Amino acid sequence: MSYEVVGITVLWIFLYGYLIVASIDFGAGFFSYYSHITNKKHVVHNIIQRYLSPVWEVTNVFLVFFFVGIVGFFPDTAYYYGTALLIPGSVAIILLALRGSYYAFATYGAKDSHLYSFLYGATGLLIPASLTTVLTISEGGYLVVDNGNVQLLYGELFTSAYSWGVVFLAIFSVLFISAAFLTYYASRAKDKPALEVVRKYALSWAGPTIITGIVVFFLLGKRNPVHFSNMMDLWWMFGISFVTFVAATVLIWKRRNYGTAFVLVMVQFFTAFFAYGSAHLPYLLYPYLTIYDGFTNDAMALALIIAFIGGLLLLIPSLILLMRLFLFDADYVEGKK
Amino acid sequence: MFGFEYDPVIYSRILTSLTLGFHIIFATIGVGVPLMIAIAEWMGIKRNDPHYTLLARRWARGFVVTVAVGVVTGTAIGLQLSLLWPNFMQAAGHTIGLPLFLEIFAFFFEAIFLGIYLYTWDRFKSKMKHFLLVIPIVIGASASAFFITTVNGFMNIPQGFEIVDGVLTNVSPLAAMFNPATPTKVAHVIITCYLTSAFILGTIAAIHLIKGNNHVYHKKALHLTMVSGAVFAIATAVIGDLSGKYLHEYQPEKLAAAEWHFETETEAPLILGGILTEDNEVKYALEIPYALSILAGGTPDSEVVGLNDFPEDELPPLWVHYAFDLMVGIGMYLSLVSVLFVVMSWRKKWNPLNKPLLWAIAAGGPLSMVAIESGWVFAEVGRQPWIINGIMRTEEGATTSAHVDVMFVLFVTLYIILGVTCAVVLRRMFKKNPVEHELEKRGMAQQKRVSNE
Numbered sequence: 001m002s003y004e005v006v007g008i009t010v011l012w013i014f015l016y017g018y019l020i021v022a023s024i025d026f027g028a029g030f031f032s033y034y035s036h037i038t039n040k041k042h043v044v045h046n047i048i049q050r051y052l053s054p055v056w057e058v059t060n061v062f063l064v065f066f067f068v069g070i071v072g073f074f075p076d077t078a079y080y081y082g083t084a085l086l087i088p089g090s091v092a093i094i095l096l097a098l099r100g101s102y103y104a105f106a107t108y109g110a111k112d113s114h115l116y117s118f119l120y121g122a123t124g125l126l127i128p129a130s131l132t133t134v135l136t137i138s139e140g141g142y143l144v145v146d147n148g149n150v151q152l153l154y155g156e157l158f159t160s161a162y163s164w165g166v167v168f169l170a171i172f173s174v175l176f177i178s179a180a181f182l183t184y185y186a187s188r189a190k191d192k193p194a195l196e197v198v199r200k201y202a203l204s205w206a207g208p209t210i211i212t213g214i215v216v217f218f219l220l221g222k223r224n225p226v227h228f229s230n231m232m233d234l235w236w237m238f239g240i241s242f243v244t245f246v247a248a249t250v251l252i253w254k255r256r257n258y259g260t261a262f263v264l265v266m267v268q269f270f271t272a273f274f275a276y277g278s279a280h281l282p283y284l285l286y287p288y289l290t291i292y293d294g295f296t297n298d299a300m301a302l303a304l305i306i307a308f309i310g311g312l313l314l315l316i317p318s319l320i321l322l323m324r325l326f327l328f329d330a331d332y333v334e335g336k337k
Numbered sequence: 338m339f340g341f342e343y344d345p346v347i348y349s350r351i352l353t354s355l356t357l358g359f360h361i362i363f364a365t366i367g368v369g370v371p372l373m374i375a376i377a378e379w380m381g382i383k384r385n386d387p388h389y390t391l392l393a394r395r396w397a398r399g400f401v402v403t404v405a406v407g408v409v410t411g412t413a414i415g416l417q418l419s420l421l422w423p424n425f426m427q428a429a430g431h432t433i434g435l436p437l438f439l440e441i442f443a444f445f446f447e448a449i450f451l452g453i454y455l456y457t458w459d460r461f462k463s464k465m466k467h468f469l470l471v472i473p474i475v476i477g478a479s480a481s482a483f484f485i486t487t488v489n490g491f492m493n494i495p496q497g498f499e500i501v502d503g504v505l506t507n508v509s510p511l512a513a514m515f516n517p518a519t520p521t522k523v524a525h526v527i528i529t530c531y532l533t534s535a536f537i538l539g540t541i542a543a544i545h546l547i548k549g550n551n552h553v554y555h556k557k558a559l560h561l562t563m564v565s566g567a568v569f570a571i572a573t574a575v576i577g578d579l580s581g582k583y584l585h586e587y588q589p590e591k592l593a594a595a596e597w598h599f600e601t602e603t604e605a606p607l608i609l610g611g612i613l614t615e616d617n618e619v620k621y622a623l624e625i626p627y628a629l630s631i632l633a634g635g636t637p638d639s640e641v642v643g644l645n646d647f648p649e650d651e652l653p654p655l656w657v658h659y660a661f662d663l664m665v666g667i668g669m670y671l672s673l674v675s676v677l678f679v680v681m682s683w684r685k686k687w688n689p690l691n692k693p694l695l696w697a698i699a700a701g702g703p704l705s706m707v708a709i710e711s712g713w714v715f716a717e718v719g720r721q722p723w724i725i726n727g728i729m730r731t732e733e734g735a736t737t738s739a740h741v742d743v744m745f746v747l748f749v750t751l752y753i754i755l756g757v758t759c760a761v762v763l764r765r766m767f768k769k770n771p772v773e774h775e776l777e778k779r780g781m782a783q784q785k786r787v788s789n790e
Contacts, residue, residue, distance in 0.1 A: 058452065060408055061445045064415050071419055072438045075430025082423030086738040089420045094751050097409035101755050104405030105762045108398065149737055296431055303435045303510040311442035318449045318473070325453060325460075 003301040004291040005281075007073035010308055011066055012277050018062035019273065020177060020266060024051075025059050026124035027178020029099070031201060033121025036114070044194045047186050049107070051326070056103055058322070060096070072304050076294035080285050081134065083150040084143050092130040099123040128170040136163045139224045140286035162223045165216040172212055173269070176205040180248065180265045184258040185327075199252060206249045210242070213272070224286060230279035237275035244268040346732045348741035349421040352748060354717075356414045358710060359752045363407030365709050368482045368527065369534025370400045371447075375471045377561060382464050388554050391775065392561070393471075394458060396538065399763055401455055406759050410752075411444075421741065425724050425734030428505070432498050433491045435510040440484035447477025479527055486526045489716070490518035494587055495725050521583040524576045529668075529712070532569035533705040535562045536671060540702025543695045554772050556690070563678040563698065570672035577668065578632065585633035588726070589642040591719045594653045595661035596629055597622075598643050605629040605641040609662055613655060653721045660715040667708035674701055 001009075028048045035044045071078045082089075098119055106116040137143055142157050143150060157163050179202035186195040217238070221228040231238070248264035251257050282290040295301070326332055374393045381390030419426045429437070450473040461467050491497075497513030498505050539562035545555040584592035592598070597608050597619050607629040611622025627637035634641070644652060674697045681689035720726055724734040 056452075058445070058448050060412055061441065061448055064412055065441045065445070067419065068415055068437050068441050071426050071430045072434030073430075075427045075434070078419045078426035078430060079423045082419035082421075082426060083736055083738055086420050086736065086744065087740060089416055090744045090747065093413045093416050094747060096412055097751060097755065100409040100412075101405045101759070104402055105758055108402050108405075108762075108766070296434065297505070297508045299508045300431065300434055300510050304438055307435060307439055307442070311439070311445075315442065315445055315449070318446060322449050322453055325457065 003298065003305070004295050006305060007295070007301060008277075008281070008284075008291050010305070011069050011073065012274065014062055014065045014069065016270060016273050018059070018066060019269060021059045021062060023128075023174040023177035024181045025056065025178075026128055026174045027176075028182065029103075029120040029124030030175065031178065031182070031198070033117050033124075035197070036117050036121075040197055044182070044186075044197050047182065047189050047191055047194050047198075050189070050332070051182075051185055056100070058319075060100060063096075069304075073296055073301065074284060074289075074291065074294040075296055076289055077284055080143075080145075080150055080289055081137075084137065084152040085134065087152075088130055088133045092127060095123045095127045095130065099127065124174070125171050128174050129167045132166050132170040133157070133163070136160075136166050138280065138283070138285050139220065139227060140283075140288075141223065143285070143288075145288060160223070162216070162219045165212060165219045169209075169212040169216045172205055172209040176202065176209040177265060177269065179205055180252065180262050183252060184262040187258045199255070202252050203249070206245070206252075210245055227279055227283075227286065231275060234275040234279055237271045241268045241272040241275070244271070343739070343742060345737055345739070345741050346735040348745055349735040350731065352741060352745045353414075353417065353421055355745065355748060355752065356410065356417055357713070359756070360407065360410035360414050361709060361713055362706060363403050363410060364482075365530045365533050365706070366400070366403045366537065367407045368478045368530035369532070370396060370403075370538070371471065371474045371478045372531055373534055373538055373562065373565065374400065375468070375475050376565060378468050378471060380561065382468060386557075387779070388557050389561070390464075391554070391772070391779070392558055395767070395772065395775070397455060399766065401451070402759060402763055402766070404451065406755055408448075409755075413748075421736050422724070422734045423736055425729065428725065428729060428734075429488070429491075431505045432495070432508055433488050433510075433513050436484040436487045436514050440481050440488075443477050443480035443484060445477075447474050447481065450474050450477065482527050482530060483523050486523045487514045487516070487519050490516050490522045492724065493522075493591075493716075493720055493726050494518045495728050500728075517587050518583065521576065521580040525573070525580055528569055528572050528576055529705075529709060532566060532573050532671060533702075533709055535566040535569055536675075536698075536705040537702040538562045539566060539675075540699050543699040546690060547692065547695050547699060552773065554776065559678075559690075559698070560682060563675050563682075566671065566701075567675035567679045570668070570675050573668055574672055577665070581632040582635070585639075585641065588720075590644070590647045590652060592633065593642060593644045593647075594655055594657050594719055595715065597655060597658050598629060598641055599645050601640060601643040601646055603630060603638045603640045605633070605639075607632065608658075609666075610659075613658075651722065653719045657715050657719045660711040660718070664708045664712040664715060667704045667711075671701055671705055671708075674698055 028051070031044060032048050102116050102119045106113070106120070136157070137152070139162070141153075142160075142163070143152050145151075179198055182198040183195065183202050186198050217231075220231070244264040245268045248261045248268065251261035251264070280286075282292060284291055284294055296304075374396050377389045377396065378393035381387065381393060450470055454467070454470045454474060457467060457470065491513050494516045495513070496516050497509040497511070499507040539559060542555045542558035542562060545552075546559065581592065584595075596605075597611070597613060597617075598605060599617055604627050606627065607625040608619055609623040609625070611619050614620060629641055630637050630639040633639050644655075674694070678689050678694060678698065681687040681694070722730050722732075724731040
């Protein structure tokens with residue numbers, strides 16, 4: 001494997017990590033608000049808080065990792081995406097900032113207000129919507145380079161079916177992933193009433209997720225035929241994704257093996273996300289930038305990869321400790337600690 | 338927008354200053370306070386004194402709120418660097434990407450253990466186990482500061498690459514990271530984070546004592562923070578001296594600008610305050626003979642290069658002199674106050690808890706933050722007109738996008754909201770749960786009576 005491919009794979013893994021942990025967090029925010037306005041807050045609030053409190057900070061880091069890493073491995077992306085994404089990027093920063101800090105204010109400041117809850121819920125849907133702009137733009141046609149000046153075509157972005165399809169896919173996926181996880185967490189916590197509520201959420205978002213997924217798949221065919229035909233070559237990965245989706249939904253439906261169901265959901269998104277990503281290669285930004293012309297020098301690439309491996313050796317045991325204490329410790333999950 | 342022509346470079350600079358100026362308040366606390374928490378928790382275990390343990394607990398509780406703002410503004414600056422300085426980041430990615438990447442690891446490490454630390458106070462049988470969890474937080478926080486400061490060092494003394502026909506080649510990431518600016522800069526940043534955090538926590542204790550709240554808990558807090566503060570202040574002074582020698586050797590124009598030193602000469606005086614006339618004459622300043630030569634080279638006969646030896650379009654604006662003086666002045670004030678406190682507590686007959694000294698300590702927290710800000714302004718503006726010294730001018734690094742001005746307004750609003758809410762939340766948190774209340778709840782009220790003799 002060339003350095004370029006190793007680099008993009010590393011980054012893609014982190015983005016996948018973010019996709020899962022952030023979806024849980026974003027969806028939880030929405031469900032928390034939704035249960036607030038439907039007077040079911042007392043039922044689900046507890047499990048959401050118990051899970052989120054110790055891990056919220058970690059979530060953000062996955063994202064920072066991705067965008068700092070991509071500038072390290074592919075410095076030219078800073079030039080293209082940095083110039084084009086000033087407004088959507090700034091909006092995403094502001095939403096993330098409001099979300100993160102108000103979560104902490106509400107949790108540690110120990111004041112439960114309607115505004116905090118609303119901010120937390122609303123940003124949970126708006127952040128994925130604004131972040132996916134990057135993936136949309138990468139398909140090409142939303143950006144022009146004129147005399148070395150990079151410009152984003154807002155008209156094109158806001159009127160294209162594909163870009164809206166991606167937005168809805170992102171939101172539905174967030175809700176589905178989150179509900180599937182919370183179902184598992186509630187069952188571990190032996191919290192029957194909460195389990196009933198979040199299980200219903202999971203089942204109701206399963207349909208919209210898979211339908212928009214399929215719709216976006218075909219919309220991409222119109223948008224970027226090259227990428228689409230590459231994706232068709234990887235049809236079996238999308239096949240696995242579909243099968244795992246069905247299996248997960250059936251398990252949740254039958255009230256069985258919620259843990260396995262969540263793992264299947266993770267596999268569903270892993271296969272689809274990596275199939276999408278590897279079919280996108282070699283382009284980082286179609287048709288302007290590939291992983292080969294935007295790559296950093298070999299010395300830096302090697303240093304980054306070594307740093308990455310060293311970092312993982314440090315992080316994985318720490319993450320395992322975190323999960324053992326808060327995710328797999330039955331007493332903690334059940335609220336006895 | 339403000340009556341002059343839109344220039345993305347100016348707005349990018351203003352917006353970056355805004356974000357960083359706001360972020361470093363929380364970053365400084367984020368690097369320094371974990372160490373103070375660790376010291377307090379350690380004292381609590383070693384002396385078997387629950388007051389110190391409670392101190393660590395309460396500091397940690399306030400700390401996490403500031404961490405939240407630090408995290409989100411840190412995310413903001415991380416993204417903004419690419420959004421506002423795409424050309425700079427393109428060059429930086431090729432040369433100094435390694436520490437940027439490592440900084441995230443350090444922060445990740447810290448974040449994981451902070452989450453564990455906060456939620457496990459009563460979970461382990463042995464107190465020592467819980468104390469061990471704070472160590473990765475201290476290491477992670479200081480390591481973040483280390484890595485990010487090496488990037489700033491690189492911007493001052495870029496090395497570890499060659500430019501052949503406009504193309505960067507022969508890159509050595511380690512040489513770039515361990516540039517000559519790194520040792521003094523890193524030491525200075527980390528030690529002043531510790532110093533500032535000690536003083537901010539000292540301010541809190543001092544204010545309680547001024548208000549007549551004479552609980553021994555606050556006295557212990559004050560003593561702990563001022564003893565640590567004195568140690569950090571002395572270390573800061575030593576490192577400050579080394580920083581002067583570094584500037585003399587590698588960035589004489591920056592030192593000369595800070596000191597309004599125009600003619601290259603030996604036996605150069607140090608200039609404090611004053612104003613500069615149109616013909617570059619210094620008036621109303623306090624001059625300390627030979628001091629600049631001693632700061633720069635260690636002896637009065639060291640030759641210090643003056644501003645006149647540099648091309649005019651490569652000099653920073655000369656008002657950085659004030660930022661520099663403010664930083665140094667406050668630094669000396671902090672060492673004076675903390676050392677005085679230590680000496681007065683050591684001499685049994687003297688009362689370190691006298692009102693004037695308490696007021697002087699109370700002022701120290703806010704002042705130390707002013708010193709952090711002015712020191713940072715000096716470091717950044719003093720490097721102008723370069724974003725990467727001698728390689729890339731600031732205007733070459735900036736974005737060409739429209740609308741940076743609108744973004745500026747948005748971010749001003751965001752930071753006002755965050756700053757105000759953060760202050761309100763912290764106040765309410767500690768007002769609602771005063772220390773006496775918490776001592777009672779934890780069954781430590783008895784010790785209170787004993788200590789009030």
